[in-house]
Amino acid sequence: MKPAAFDYVVADSIDAAVTALAAAGGEAKIIAGGQSLVPMLNFRLLRPAILVDINRIPGLAFIEETTDAINVGALARHHRLETSPVIAERLSVLAEAMRHVAHLAIRNRGTIGGSLSHGDPAAELPMLALLLDADLDIASPRGRRTVAAKDFFLGALTVDLAADEMLTRIVFPKLRPSTGWGFAEVARRSGDFALAAVAATLTVAEGVIKEARIAMTGVDETAKRAGEAEAMLAGQVLTPGLIDDAIAAVRAGVTPATDLHASSDYRRHLVGVLAGRALAAAWARARGEDP
Numbered sequence: 001m002k003p004a005a006f007d008y009v010v011a012d013s014i015d016a017a018v019t020a021l022a023a024a025g026g027e028a029k030i031i032a033g034g035q036s037l038v039p040m041l042n043f044r045l046l047r048p049a050i051l052v053d054i055n056r057i058p059g060l061a062f063i064e065e066t067t068d069a070i071n072v073g074a075l076a077r078h079h080r081l082e083t084s085p086v087i088a089e090r091l092s093v094l095a096e097a098m099r100h101v102a103h104l105a106i107r108n109r110g111t112i113g114g115s116l117s118h119g120d121p122a123a124e125l126p127m128l129a130l131l132l133d134a135d136l137d138i139a140s141p142r143g144r145r146t147v148a149a150k151d152f153f154l155g156a157l158t159v160d161l162a163a164d165e166m167l168t169r170i171v172f173p174k175l176r177p178s179t180g181w182g183f184a185e186v187a188r189r190s191g192d193f194a195l196a197a198v199a200a201t202l203t204v205a206e207g208v209i210k211e212a213r214i215a216m217t218g219v220d221e222t223a224k225r226a227g228e229a230e231a232m233l234a235g236q237v238l239t240p241g242l243i244d245d246a247i248a249a250v251r252a253g254v255t256p257a258t259d260l261h262a263s264s265d266y267r268r269h270l271v272g273v274l275a276g277r278a279l280a281a282a283w284a285r286a287r288g289e290d291p
């Protein structure tokens with residue numbers, strides 16, 4: 001199908017974009033990479049009166065390192081995250097996750113701001129934003145605000161963004177020293193959305209886990225953290241028995257849907273297996289071993 005007719009506005013600044021959104025009174029949508037929006041327009045799941053194109057706003061595709069964080073502009077494309085030396089060195093788990101996002105052609109266009117704002121329940125970037133405790137900077141004609149990733153994803157395709165708001169910057173705090181990471185995903189075919197995926201970090205000092213983080217996608221209405229499993233790992237040495245306990249807690253904490261691709265039971269089983277693999281890899285890396 002073809003999309004319903006719409007007007008098209010090219011914004012040349014953040015202020016121009018949010019002014020155009022506000023003027024449309026809820027009838028406008030931002031277009032960034034268009035990789036999720038255009039299919040929804042074509043299927044007429046969305047019929048915005050106006051598209052506000054943010055692609056020509058200068059200076060919004062940055063990846064910059066500060067003392068404490070890696071800051072990423074909303075227009076940074078998936079492929080830039082995948083290939084950025086800064087991301088590879090400082091946030092290797094993010095670089096690894098990006099290789100699992102769709103196909104190269106889609107990664108060349110899709111943006112981090114678009115993926116987070118879209119909030120697909122099986123997308124990788126919301127999971128990584130949760131794992132890395134990212135902060136999201138948001139602009140509107142009313143000013144600027146910052147939302148923690150843990151408060152941003154409200155439900156399937158639903159995020160904490162008003163109709164006149166635009167995500168502008170994502171701040172990823174740097175990981176602490178002696179932090180290892182693991183990532184594991186299963187999709188039916190390369191480039192498909194995940195049936196389930198898990199990303200984990202373990203910060204290890206004096207032989208025990210100081211902080212555990214586990215984030216999952218594909219197994220609930222939104223990506224989420226596995227809080228109970230994280231709590232049981234803190235202060236412990238990672239043994240096979242503890243991995244089994246963490247896997248059980250991960251499985252108990254999700255409510256996967258059944259769809260054409262997999263049953264709820266299969267996804268619940270799978271997310272546990274993936275959590276076990278991600279934790280084992282994180283533990284090895286934190287101790288300087290090859291996972």
Ligand SMILES: Cc1cc2nc3c(=O)[nH]c(=O)nc-3n(C[C@H](O)[C@H](O)[C@H](O)COP(=O)(O)OP(=O)(O)OC[C@H]3O[C@@H](n4cnc5c(N)ncnc54)[C@H](O)[C@@H]3O)c2cc1C
Pocket residue numbers: 029030031032033034035036037038039074100101102103106109110111112113114115117118120122123124125161165166167168191192193194
């Ligand atoms: C065949 C296919 C396979 C895919 N597989 C995967 C996959 O495996 N994993 C995965 O994570 N994704 C996958 N995707 C989605 C892809 O990653 C998209 O690029 C991404 O989800 C949306 O980014 P975008 O820049 O294209 O956003 P757009 O499509 O332009 O916009 C998406 C939504 O976000 C809004 N938006 C965009 N930017 C902003 C902003 N800065 N502020 C506020 N709102 C904004 C738009 O208004 C729209 O509602 C796939 C897509 C396709 C077509």
